Amino acid sequence: MISAGRMVKHGLAALLPGLVLIRQRRAKHDIALTFDDGPHPQHTPRILDILDAGKATATFFIQGKIAQDHPSLVREIAARGHQIGNHGYSHLDARHASLRAYVQEAKQTQDVLQNILGKRIEKIFRPPYGNITGPSFLALAWHGFRFVFWSLDSRDSYIREPAALIAYIDSLHITGGDILLFHEDYAHTVESLSRIVESLKGRSLIFSRISDLGRHNEI
Numbered sequence: 261m262i263s264a265g266r267m268v269k270h271g272l273a274a275l276l277p278g279l280v281l282i283r284q285r286r287a288k289h290d291i292a293l294t295f296d297d298g299p300h301p302q303h304t305p306r307i308l309d310i311l312d313a314g315k316a317t318a319t320f321f322i323q324g325k326i327a328q329d330h331p332s333l334v335r336e337i338a339a340r341g342h343q344i345g346n347h348g349y350s351h352l353d354a355r356h357a358s359l360r361a362y363v364q365e366a367k368q369t370q371d372v373l374q375n376i377l378g379k380r381i382e383k384i385f386r387p388p389y390g391n392i393t394g395p396s397f398l399a400l401a402w403h404g405f406r407f408v409f410w411s412l413d414s415r416d417s418y419i420r421e422p423a424a425l426i427a428y429i430d431s432l433h434i435t436g437g438d439i440l441l442f443h444e445d446y447a448h449t450v451e452s453l454s455r456i457v458e459s460l461k462g463r464s465l466i467f468s469r470i471s472d473l474g475r476h477n478e479i
């Protein structure tokens with residue numbers, strides 16, 4: 261059975277594709293790798309090296325509180341050509357936090373990221389746990405945020421053995437426009453990533469930042 265939250269997200273994405281992104285329908289060959297919950301002092305540098313080696317770009321949805329502890333990592337992610345997105349300040353769940361605190365944390369995180377990077381960045385927001393509520397959706401949209409979810413969960417929160425994680429990704433039907441969810445805080449994700457990138461490239465898929473998805477259709 262499809263949950264109510266999932267129905268709301270997919271309904272909003274269908275009605276308001278510019279505001280809510282689950283997958284990019286106009287993309288033909290490119291997919292987006294996304295990494296949540298970083299930066300991570302050990303894992304982020306390794307992820308960046310693996311992506312460089314695979315000539316892959318990705319999008320990192322960063323928590324403001326962690327960014328403040330590791331500002332140089334945030335700058336490094338951007339310097340290596342990846343997109344930075346907003347994942348809230350302290351990973352509040354929209355279903356349980358007050359609306360005021362939730363919106364304040366999203367705005368605060370945008371300020372933290374922009375101060376670290378020294379420039380304005382696109383307001384793309386990935387709600388922690390993938391949860392939104394009507395009021396949080398309306399309030400953040402009012403403040404100019406665009407919501408980015410995912411069409412495929414790598415399930416790296418559950419599959420903690422690299423070979424099993426690689427096999428799971430290999431089993432997925434992945435096509436242009438898909439947005440894949442990974443997490444920066446798992447060692448097994450880092451261990452698996454090189455093989456996953458190579459395997460996806462073997463399927464003739466290329467990697468885009470969220471804002472570039474669908475811009476490679478001429479290839």
Ligand SMILES: [Zn+2]
Nearest residue numbers: 296297388389
């Ligand atoms: Zn998260």
